[in-house]
Amino acid sequence: MTSKKNSHISTDLIHHGYTPPAEFDSPQPGTFKASTVFFPNVAAMRQREWKDKSAYTYGTHGTPTSFTLEERLCTLEGGKHCVLTPSGLSALAVASFAVLKTGDHVLLPDNSYGPNKTLAEGELTSFGISHTYYDAMDPQDLASKIQSNTQLVWLEAPGSVSMEFPDLIELVKICQSRQILTALDNTWGAGLAFKPFDLLGNGSLSVGLTAHALTKYPSGGGDVLMGSVMTCDDALALKLKMTMMRLGICVGPNDVESILRSLPTIALRYASQDRCARQLASWWKDQKACVQVLHPAIEGSPGHSHWQALCAPNGDQGHAAGLFSVMLHPSFTQTQVDAFCDSLKLFKLGYSWGGPFSLVVPYKIENMRSHWPSHLHQGHLVRFSTGFEDPQDLILDLSQGAKQCLNF
Structure with a gap:
């Protein structure tokens, strides 16, 4: 029982001294909700780093709840770094915004998710980023449409709506030989149908990053909107995190809690x-x-x-x-x-x-x-x-x- 220390009850309720014991474990991790994060002193405020998940600085940069989901998703898909976005489409947008700049060129399969094509035709075009559609079922069509300024190739397996399955391995090999970054919409595969970061099973072939609409299988309830972007590349991961930070993109802890609860049964x-x-x-x-x-x-x-x-x-x-x-x-x-x-x-x-x-x-x-x-x-x-x-x-x-x- 904590004794009253201040002159008014509202002050005591805000600055209450009780801290529950730390030895608690249960099937579901705790849900931490925070915009403000407290620091013990000014030195800690100046030294804490959020980019490597070694500490907490502000709610948009992550809490124990969001960090936990990111790490579990890495286990699911085989990646090393993960960021969470408010929807599957926002995951596609963050991936493109992080790696493309004015003057760059991006290739998308003609059978790709419609809103990703609309994003290329809208915002990317207005930013001075050109795009071309290629036939996902013809690797040579992709190869012939790579330009000197092509910086990103989007992949889908299978194609949206029409469900044709491309030769994903050959498409990635073509891009890898040209040193062009590949981004896979992995919502259908969900980390279960195949391993996007180890396509051949020997560690020699990987996509550069994946975007995943967690709205679908990770959620499983038809009631949560969320996305993720994942990579094994340290430098690319930093680009993703900095893009998220500059745009102020983050997710709500209650939504993260819902997906954490559903993920074990995916x-x-x-x-x-x-x-x-x-x-x-x-x-x-x-x-x-x-x-x-x-x-x-x-x-x-x-x-x-x-x-x-x-x-x-x-x-x-x-x-x-x-x-x-x-x-x-x-x-x-x-x-x-x-x-x-x-x-x-x-x-x-x-x-x-x-x-x-x-x-x-x-x-x-x-x-x-x-x-x-x-x-x-x-x-x-x-x-x-x-x-x-x-x-x-x-x-x-x-x-x-x-x-x-x-x-x-």
Whole structure:
């Protein structure tokens, strides 16, 4: 019991002398919330360094809670340094802002995440940074489009929405031979499908950095927005941290707490949604309404052999996430396709993925690519992401929707 020392209760409540004992441990780490961080003396205030995580200086630079998540994410993806951002898109932006300057050139796959392309066409262009799109399924197209001022090449495996899996190893080798930094959007792989910082398993080939929408699988609840950027390069890590500091980018501790709570089950959730997606994709292969199934682990899908080489090198089932697309027959109208999506009762209409609910979204590829990809059949693309519903229940839902809206 601490005795009263000041003349007013409010002062005593603010400057209370009690400190709980330090010997406490539990399944979940503590959540530290701070803007201001106290220093014991002026010398410590002047000497503390936040960049190497050896001390704390201000809330935007990290707390024990954010440092813990960063280190656990490094364990997940195999990186050495990690910074947390407020969303997956902000992670992409921080990565580009940290390494690009006026006069530089960046290459992006034509099938990359739409907002990353929009960022290149908007802010990067306004900053005097040029960009070119390359065919992710043709390594020589990438090689031919590298310019003398190319400083960064973005990679995705698989491509956004259309789900084709590139020869990631060959793409990285090309960039490595030209000493060009590679940045991989690793949201789909999540550190589980393959190791981005050790692509060949012998330490000889690595991407330069990864961006990860923690909103998806690390969160797993469909209720948290967050991203991360990771690297094994010390100098690059400092660039990322300084960019974060100058822009004032940080994350809320309650969101960090949510992801820390979910992270221990990520492998179980990822595997469960992967199994479900494969069952649904296989069902679609037998449907007359479907002209193409786009799922890296399904034989015949564009880039399936590349997925096998990277994600299932031992001939096992490998890992492939809970995301896939189908191309519906071109004879359907867009109205029919939209009605099919509306008719589904278990699949919710919504963006993102990785949460407990299965989702469906119809896309217009012609509005997302510079041209119609030769490996895609003509038709209407619909993307599905699996949640935790029973696969047979989801198949029954797809069946009733197809019968109602997609009969020839």
